[in-house]
Amino acid sequence: xxxxxxxxxxxxxxxxxxxxxxxxxxxxxxxxxxxxxxxxxxxxxxxxxxxxxxxxxxxxxxxxxxxxxxxxxxxxxxxxxxxxxxxxxxxxxxxxxxxxxxxxxxxxxxxxxxxxxxxxxxxxxxxxxxxxxxxxxxxxxxxxxxxxxxxxxxxxxxxxxxxxxxxxxxxxxxxxxxxxxxxxxxxxxxxxxxxxxxxxxxxxxxxxxxxxxxxxxxxxxxxxxxxxxxxxxxxxxxxxxxxxxxxxxxxxxxxxxxxxxxxxxx
Numbered sequence: 001x002x003x004x005x006x007x008x009x010x011x012x013x014x015x016x017x018x019x020x021x022x023x024x025x026x027x028x029x030x031x032x033x034x035x036x037x038x039x040x041x042x043x044x045x046x047x048x049x050x051x052x053x054x055x056x057x058x059x060x061x062x063x064x065x066x067x068x069x070x071x072x073x074x075x076x077x078x079x080x081x082x083x084x085x086x087x088x089x090x091x092x093x094x095x096x097x098x099x100x101x102x103x104x105x106x107x108x109x110x111x112x113x114x115x116x117x118x119x120x121x122x123x124x125x126x127x128x129x130x131x132x133x134x135x136x137x138x139x140x141x142x143x144x145x146x147x148x149x150x151x152x153x154x155x156x157x158x159x160x161x162x163x164x165x166x167x168x169x170x171x172x173x174x175x176x177x178x179x180x181x182x183x184x185x186x187x188x189x190x191x192x193x194x195x196x197x198x199x200x201x202x203x204x205x206x207x208x209x210x211x212x213x214x215x216x217x218x219x220x221x222x223x224x225x226x227x228x229x230x231x232x233x234x235x236x237x238x239x240x241x242x243x244x245x246x247x248x249x250x251x252x253x254x255x256x257x258x259x260x261x262x263x264x265x266x
Contacts, residue, residue, distance in 0.1 A: 017049060029053045034060070092168075142187075143179075232260065
């Protein structure tokens with residue numbers, strides 16, 4: 001019996017193999033949770049993520065959701081309730097981090113507005129819908145926002161991303177203040193760079209921007225600056241989410257937890 005047996009977790013943006021969302025779901029599946037895989041589309045890759053979770057013994061539902069659309073976020077939560085009877089843990093993981101451009105060249109609609117709509121507004125829409133379901137059920141719950149080291153520090157060529165992640169910390173704190181009386185905790189996890197498919201695009205871009213001869217040289221420099229000597233892994237963030245969702249963290253809310261190997265300390 002795992003610590004989350006009978007509990008249901010939704011992770012947005014979890015339909016990509018070797019992605020951060022998949023890593024989080026794998027950790028919860030291993031602890032007995034019912035898992036909801038959600039992404040823009042439930043395509044062959046997302047179905048593969050779902051099948052891998054089933055191989056771990058988890059009950060799995062797949063629900064498509066564009067988190068920038070409030071009605072789809074409401075449908076995501078309603079679908080999870082229909083499948084499993086309720087929602088215990090929501091992880092707002094869906095995000096855009098590949099719109100990289102200098103501040104003066106950022107396109108308002110296709111870059112700034114899009115990143116804010118997905119990363120920040122999407123987290124709000126899902127939080128609101130999940131919290132309503134949790135309050136109605138009356139058993140409390142956990143909401144975890146996947147922010148970033150970029151929620152604590154600024155980075156070049158990522159104005160929209162950094163702004164959206166800073167905004168997620170504000171959303172986390174405001175939500176925690178209002179939902180605490182309902183037994184719902186709201187926290188954020190702030191990982192440093194994690195080389196997922198999205199992270200690989202960032203590696204290519206920033207290795208060129210910063211003048212490194214190869215991506216490997218860029219990664220080596222990144223690792224050398226980290227007190228623990230390596231970038232983050234999906235499992236690092238997943239383990240933080242497990243703890244925040246557990247009974248052991250029942251009195252922790254409104255926090256932005258750094259999971260960065262000591263690279264970020266405030």
